[in-house]
Amino acid sequence: MSGNTYTPPRVWTWDSEGGGKFASINRPIAGATHEQDLPVGEHPFQLYSLATPNGVKVTIMLEELLELGYTEAEYDAHLIKIMEGEQFSSGFVGVNPNSKIPALLDFSVEPPQRVFESGAILLYLAEKFGAFMPKDHPGRTECLSWLFWQMGSAPILGGGFGHFYAYAPEKYEYPINRYTMEIKRQLDVLDRHLAEHEYIAGSEYSIADTAIWPWYGALVTNKVYEAAEFLDAASYTHLQRWTQLIDARPAVQRGRMVNRTWGKPEEQLPERHHASDFRSRTQDKLDK
8 A cells, every 4th residue: 555645625625737637627617618509410319429438328329229210310429529628618518517428409309308417318218219128117127227227336437447547647556446346346246147137137138238338348348448357357257248249239339439539440430410421431341
């Protein structure tokens, strides 16, 4: 353990220069920093996002709906550059007062309905289209339990483990050990459950899978934090099986590309305005 200790002051004050990689966009107050309207495309749904795990949940969901033939789920996905503070524009704050991606506007209703928080967006779309949610009461309850498990657990993974392991300006043993212990417990929860279930909520794919895969599937396949070896991710065999099952879905492969601006060029689609946008990037892959 480090010998360095920290004594909290009587009243906390903001150090705008501290905080590591995301210091430039973190602040202790809400609201807009500048006036700027959001762009609006031609489709019923307007998504303002970035391909972080929370953003990927929604683009996968929209692509899954389109895969089922729900043409009313057509959408425009506008890139929000969070490192440049675009989530603090007056237009974005009007859709999500919490200034976090993703944010959705549904123009198929009047007045247009705003939806923010990724779990709320998944639930909104599942109920609107009657898809990816069990219709029986026990199945629906199980699905929602896992959806809310993800919403409660992922901040420990991202803001806890991910921050201290991958992004913090200095590495300290205590927070890394503390959050690693909890993340391995969460991985064990999933692995034990998936030993007895094909999908998260049972025998069929649901919004529970859509919510959990971008975080925990990405974690165990080294797509976030580069921590798979550190966490001994290969030992969670049932979770690995499920991860590959979800990863093979065509809608998932498309959805994880949308609003992505890093990685291999053929896996990036910074903005999506039509289904044909994918073909210019991955024609051979999607035709298989």
